[in-house]
Amino acid sequence: MTQALLTRKEALSPPLKWAGGKRWLVPTLREVWRSHSSFRLVEPFVGGMAVALGLQPRSALLNDLNSHLINFYQWLQKGLIIDIPLKNDSDYYYLCRQRFNELTRNNQAESLEAAKLFYFMNRTGYNGLCRFNNSNQFNVPFGRYKTIHYVENFLSYTHALKDFEFVSMDFTESLTHSNDFIYADPPYDVEFTKYSANDFKWQDQIRLVEWLNRHNGPVVASNQATDRIIELYSDFGFSIKLLDAPRRIACNGDRKPAKEILAYKNLSTVLSHPAKFLY
Numbered sequence: 001m002t003q004a005l006l007t008r009k010e011a012l013s014p015p016l017k018w019a020g021g022k023r024w025l026v027p028t029l030r031e032v033w034r035s036h037s038s039f040r041l042v043e044p045f046v047g048g049m050a051v052a053l054g055l056q057p058r059s060a061l062l063n064d065l066n067s068h069l070i071n072f073y074q075w076l077q078k079g080l081i082i083d084i085p086l087k088n089d090s091d092y093y094y095l096c097r098q099r100f101n102e103l104t105r106n107n108q109a110e111s112l113e114a115a116k117l118f119y120f121m122n123r124t125g126y127n128g129l130c131r132f133n134n135s136n137q138f139n140v141p142f143g144r145y146k147t148i149h150y151v152e153n154f155l156s157y158t159h160a161l162k163d164f165e166f167v168s169m170d171f172t173e174s175l176t177h178s179n180d181f182i183y184a185d186p187p188y189d190v191e192f193t194k195y196s197a198n199d200f201k202w203q204d205q206i207r208l209v210e211w212l213n214r215h216n217g218p219v220v221a222s223n224q225a226t227d228r229i230i231e232l233y234s235d236f237g238f239s240i241k242l243l244d245a246p247r248r249i250a251c252n253g254d255r256k257p258a259k260e261i262l263a264y265k266n267l268s269t270v271l272s273h274p275a276k277f278l279y
Contacts, residue, residue: 017128018048
């Protein structure tokens with residue numbers, strides 16, 4: 001690979017706004033990733049893809065239960081040009097939202113048009129939220145931004161994503177092997193968890209830890225540092241660090257650091273981030 005390609009790959013940013021994005025955590029994860037860079041990166045909750053773009057694995061299995069998000073990434077991988085109007089206008093936004101939901105109802109949610117509309121709604125909707133009702137209909141209101149920076153040409157992502165596999169399934173269905181490095185960033189243990197038509201409930205948090213615990217290779221997980229999350233991971237023998245995490249999206253304007261954990265197992269390199277050890 002040429003130096004020009006390497007430079008361009010390193011410069012890529014997450015293409016979407018995403019609540020709880022993990023760009024701030026990439027330097028910490030990179031410490032342990034260096035010792036496992038020959039591994040395939042597996043993310044059962046890829047979200048905004050900040051970690052995969054930041055770590056730049058040779059190959060990756062990137063999953064999310066939000067099939068609309070995965071559809072966008074699959075078209076991004078093929079080489080995406082946004083050629084629909086991109087206007088910061090309320091009436092136009094709701095027309096696009098209506099059209100997107102119409103595509104979903106008519107089994108066209110995997111179309112190129114749906115991917116373009118998904119990008120537009122992500123940039124234009126309220127706080128970059130991605131929220132669906134029980135009928136899997138996108139219901140985020142207009143965002144009322146003064147200005148929005150839209151991107152139309154995403155061809156620079158094609159090379160970076162060429163060896164990534166994007167899937168949408170329950171995390172337990174992901175086929176993993178011992179030389180996979182798993183990074184799990186599930187919906188946090190907070191009141192709102194409805195990022196798709198299905199909630200991620202406490203029982204799913206338990207299922208996730210059980211699944212991660214069965215993996216023989218390196219595992220890192222992040223979550224809100226609630227008492228029961230800390231207890232859950234420690235009961236399964238995970239080492240835990242407590243971090244101050246920036247709130248990137250807060251409806252009430254509260255920007256004070258939130259407490260999060262990193263829970264990890266089977267790492268060949270010890271995390272050295274200046275954070276508080278719990279266990």
